[in-house]
Amino acid sequence: MKRKEILLGGSGGQGIQLAGEILAEALNNKGYPVAFHKNYGPEARGGRSFAEIVIKESPEDWPEVMKADLLAVLSQESYDVLKKRVKKNGIIIYDPTLVKKIGLRKNIYSLPVSKITLEILNGRINMVLLGIILAFIKLVTLKDVLKILKEKGNFSEENQRSLRVGYNKIEKIALIKKRE
Amino acid sequence: MGVWIDQKKCKGCDLCLNLCPRGVFKEIEQINVKGFKTRIAANSNKCNGCNLCKFFCPDGAIILNGQSTVEEFWEKARKIKEKIKTENQPRGGWKKVKTYLPGKIFVSGNEACVLASRDAGCDAYYGYPITPVNEITHEKEKEIRERGGSFYQMESEDATIAAMIGASLAGAKVMTATSDPGFARMQEGLSFAYANEIPMVVVVAQRTSPSTGRPTGTGAFLVREARWGAHGGTEHIVLYPSSPQEIYDYTVKAFNLAEKVRTPVILLFEASIAHLKERIEIPKEIEVFDRIYKPGEAHFGPTKNKIIPSLPRYGEGELLKVTGLTHNRWGVPCPNEPTVQEELVEHLREKIISLTDKLTQEFVEEYYLEDAQIMIVAYGQVARAAKWAVKEARKRGIKVGLLKLGIISPFPEKKIEEWSKKVQRVDVPEMNQGQLFYVIRESCAAPVISLTQPDGESIDPRRILNHLVRFQRKFYRMTPPVIYPTIYNPFSWQRKKEKIPEKNFTSITPMCPGCLIGIVNNCQREALKELKRDLIKRVKISGIGCSSRPSNHEGCDSANLWHGYSVAFSTGVIQVQPNLNLEVDGGDGDLFDIGLSQTLHGAKRNIPIVLTCINNFNYGMTGGQVASTTPLGAKTSTTPLGNSEKPFDLVKLMLSANAEFVARCPISKPLILKKIFKEAMEFTVKENKFAFVEVIAPCLTYYGRKNGLGSASEVINRLNQTFVSKETAKTISLSELKRRFGLFFPFRKDFGKIKEEELLQIVYGRFSSLKEYLSVLPEEK
Numbered sequence: 001m002k003r004k005e006i007l008l009g010g011s012g013g014q015g016i017q018l019a020g021e022i023l024a025e026a027l028n029n030k031g032y033p034v035a036f037h038k039n040y041g042p043e044a045r046g047g048r049s050f051a052e053i054v055i056k057e058s059p060e061d062w063p064e065v066m067k068a069d070l071l072a073v074l075s076q077e078s079y080d081v082l083k084k085r086v087k088k089n090g091i092i093i094y095d096p097t098l099v100k101k102i103g104l105r106k107n108i109y110s111l112p113v114s115k116i117t118l119e120i121l122n123g124r125i126n127m128v129l130l131g132i133i134l135a136f137i138k139l140v141t142l143k144d145v146l147k148i149l150k151e152k153g154n155f156s157e158e159n160q161r162s163l164r165v166g167y168n169k170i171e172k173i174a175l176i177k178k179r180e
Numbered sequence: 181m182g183v184w185i186d187q188k189k190c191k192g193c194d195l196c197l198n199l200c201p202r203g204v205f206k207e208i209e210q211i212n213v214k215g216f217k218t219r220i221a222a223n224s225n226k227c228n229g230c231n232l233c234k235f236f237c238p239d240g241a242i243i244l245n246g247q248s249t250v251e252e253f254w255e256k257a258r259k260i261k262e263k264i265k266t267e268n269q270p271r272g273g274w275k276k277v278k279t280y281l282p283g284k285i286f287v288s289g290n291e292a293c294v295l296a297s298r299d300a301g302c303d304a305y306y307g308y309p310i311t312p313v314n315e316i317t318h319e320k321e322k323e324i325r326e327r328g329g330s331f332y333q334m335e336s337e338d339a340t341i342a343a344m345i346g347a348s349l350a351g352a353k354v355m356t357a358t359s360d361p362g363f364a365r366m367q368e369g370l371s372f373a374y375a376n377e378i379p380m381v382v383v384v385a386q387r388t389s390p391s392t393g394r395p396t397g398t399g400a401f402l403v404r405e406a407r408w409g410a411h412g413g414t415e416h417i418v419l420y421p422s423s424p425q426e427i428y429d430y431t432v433k434a435f436n437l438a439e440k441v442r443t444p445v446i447l448l449f450e451a452s453i454a455h456l457k458e459r460i461e462i463p464k465e466i467e468v469f470d471r472i473y474k475p476g477e478a479h480f481g482p483t484k485n486k487i488i489p490s491l492p493r494y495g496e497g498e499l500l501k502v503t504g505l506t507h508n509r510w511g512v513p514c515p516n517e518p519t520v521q522e523e524l525v526e527h528l529r530e531k532i533i534s535l536t537d538k539l540t541q542e543f544v545e546e547y548y549l550e551d552a553q554i555m556i557v558a559y560g561q562v563a564r565a566a567k568w569a570v571k572e573a574r575k576r577g578i579k580v581g582l583l584k585l586g587i588i589s590p591f592p593e594k595k596i597e598e599w600s601k602k603v604q605r606v607d608v609p610e611m612n613q614g615q616l617f618y619v620i621r622e623s624c625a626a627p628v629i630s631l632t633q634p635d636g637e638s639i640d641p642r643r644i645l646n647h648l649v650r651f652q653r654k655f656y657r658m659t660p661p662v663i664y665p666t667i668y669n670p671f672s673w674q675r676k677k678e679k680i681p682e683k684n685f686t687s688i689t690p691m692c693p694g695c696l697i698g699i700v701n702n703c704q705r706e707a708l709k710e711l712k713r714d715l716i717k718r719v720k721i722s723g724i725g726c727s728s729r730p731s732n733h734e735g736c737d738s739a740n741l742w743h744g745y746s747v748a749f750s751t752g753v754i755q756v757q758p759n760l761n762l763e764v765d766g767g768d769g770d771l772f773d774i775g776l777s778q779t780l781h782g783a784k785r786n787i788p789i790v791l792t793c794i795n796n797f798n799y800g801m802t803g804g805q806v807a808s809t810t811p812l813g814a815k816t817s818t819t820p821l822g823n824s825e826k827p828f829d830l831v832k833l834m835l836s837a838n839a840e841f842v843a844r845c846p847i848s849k850p851l852i853l854k855k856i857f858k859e860a861m862e863f864t865v866k867e868n869k870f871a872f873v874e875v876i877a878p879c880l881t882y883y884g885r886k887n888g889l890g891s892a893s894e895v896i897n898r899l900n901q902t903f904v905s906k907e908t909a910k911t912i913s914l915s916e917l918k919r920r921f922g923l924f925f926p927f928r929k930d931f932g933k934i935k936e937e938e939l940l941q942i943v944y945g946r947f948s949s950l951k952e953y954l955s956v957l958p959e960e961k
Binding site: 013021024025028033034035036037038039040041042043045046047059060061062063064066 | 396
């Protein structure tokens, strides 16, 4: 299938790396030739934390994101760095409480991920984000991802709840599309 | 009763003559073969058999009753050596082994490396925490704990290489993983390993250099050092995989080469591949080579017929004698024999150079080169990006091909020369400032273009494609001229540089929320304020780790150095400008593991600095590995079942090194800490001596979470409930002290009885002598 590139960005401690890794493993289990790459700063908390997921055309294809089809950002810093690495018509998902300055583009979706997380008991922001992304890319199902969580030992109540809420909310909230 | 002196060994030192109670020995007038006026046992009939002379002769020249002990041991050893020629079994050669996880799996480069080492039979691993290879250390620890073998997290990279050489000579296949700064420290040990032909594998994941650089960046900055490092000019084998699949394959090959050729093999790749997760395929069976051992044969080169010499283990009667001095085939030191040196060095070179053709065939790949007009020579991740670019460029009609180097030493000169004659130009993209292109240029019959990207980020394959397209458009026709020009970063390689606003110093530190290190800096500043010191004279010095970061964010002169040398650095500063006020901050790993020697010497030297050790009980910055101050029983990343060693008592260590101002304070008492800092700062100025302050500030993110410490406030409460001042310690009972100790280190109870001296570690205050420190404990009632 055609090459697909997904970029996740946030600050250290939000769990971006874990979300990216789980998505990559779910895609791999489904049989897609996927590559997962991490990029982070030296701070243990804060700073930047990016995850790149690439569904390659062949095993030898370049494994890092060149121009993403989908970008999800949870911090201003990561948006400032990653906005250049998205296709012109690429989808951008951002959290308006965490990312204030956003430029004019097509296909921008403002989703209050952190607010949704706070409404859930012990919610996990990375799982909510992952649920939302699943609803966008539709290549793997919620079941596939739950299976990965179980294998990796992250099958806690909070993670499952956050994932389901994120996935279901997409159908319920009105998507605010920002057009140029 | 025969007493003799071996005239060849005696040096006429007179110890026997003066110490013999019976006057057995006498001087003689002749000079022996070595040029010494020796002694003889003139009156051996007077000997009463007290044996003192035998002990006191440093050269073992005294022979009593027929045999000196030295010669006796040698004769026994030689007899054993004769015996084992027929008794010991020869070992080594190729064998097929089953792999651990055959099939297709989704792993990162680091994980692939660990799996390959397991399949290749590596069951000894020594390492040191360094980003980006900590995952390898953690995984190997788990594997060796479950499967058996040898694992240890050493105190520094220099120590790591030494431990590896020991393990290899004892018979194991051994590996380590490190990065640029660690590799630089290993060079002296590597030189020993090259000189003594010791098989081992050194995995290096390159981050951004020079110096500490961008620790989480990537790059190819170690290319030059990996090829040329290790004093002595030895030839090295450096393999360069470019994907997790290649990391698996090349690691197996690295072990086989190391054992077959008897040399350290360096496996070099970029940090971005270390963390890249992809699907790799592991075959069901692989071929593995074990080092050849033939009983009775010489242990080192040069050899007849240019075969690789046999390598026995310690402890099987082979008289395996290993030395760093120039040695002959049996390990006999020959520092005065020029011929031996020449033959040894030429053997070490020939051993590797003679493999060039075979290694070139195995590790160099030709891609679309048959009708190419332009050749790209690349290695590592760049080679993979270049493959993508070549494919795309071919679609646009550009006749470009790729020579992918999977090995950069011994260098495939012939292959490059051969292909360069057929093309019009050679492009060399690299993820550094151009470290291999010089070497490539020397073998090229065509003009060479160096394309550099030293910014610490992965190369974008579209940049290579753009360059090919734009260069072509400008219609450069390059025929090989007599003088081969080199072009650096032509217009086609340039890209738009972003306008980043100039970054200024800020007082905001990049620590985890709630990190207790910030409190130490607050106390230091308040102490300075009360002392009304001249702030121009303030210099803050730090090393590596979480405790070292704040020095970059203070409003004063500072130095943020490499691992372990802040005390040595301050020696230079304070000797040239004695009126400066130096504050040296460091973590427990930086000051008492890798820098232990420097710290103790600083105390002994009495340099007038205030050395603050912020003891957070682990290596925080790299992910919570064990340190020398980790309490017994505590969980860390490299001791997941609990640390099995007792920690250093830092106050005791510094008092033993003759420091006169030694204090300890928990971070929960900032006012007392401020007072201690004031006293320490005044002490260094008035007495011109060394002051040491240990601050107990557990790491919340790693050590804290693994050992159930809770939030920052909970830790402060716990410190208040457990630590006692030295005045209070004298008034409470021993059992109360034990209770508090158990409250702060609850995991300790599963690790044996608590000795009284360990209880001192929860006592705080200033101690001026070892005697005072040890007498703080209450009497047992």
